[in-house]
Amino acid sequence: MENYKLVLPEHLNHYGFLFGGYLLKFVDEIAWIAASLDYPSFNFVTIGMDKVEFRKSVRQGTILRFKTSRTRVGNSSVTYFVEVESDSHSNVPENSDRDKVMTTDSVFSTSVTMVRVDQYGQKQAIQETAP
Secondary structure (H helix, E strand, O other): OEEEEEOOHHHEOOOOEEOHHHHHHHHHHHHHHHHHHHOOOOEEEEEEEOOOOOOOOOEOOOEEEEEEEEEEEOOOEEEEEEEEEEEEEEEOOOOOOOOEEEEEEEEEEEEEEEEEEOOOOOEOOOOOOOO
């Protein structure tokens, strides 16, 4: 599954870069959407991310691409690998037919584990019903 997010001024820290907390929020939200689409009648909450390492700074106006894939289904949990990339434009030589060339940078990746819960917050088993 792919999703996109635009980095807006309210997402920036005091240095003008994307605040790490917002990126974690985006990743958590994207993983929850993936789980909810795979298991539409279940309720999920996040129980963990395996690694937090920001590889590249991100500026305002950047469009982030989130690639999500399900990697594990347990008794009551499901894990998704979320990869975040940014597209950046760079100038090419004058004699080129194009003004700019697009490059993709890896910004962040992690595995997010979600657990199925009932209305009381108690763990519930997942029956493999998604593709």
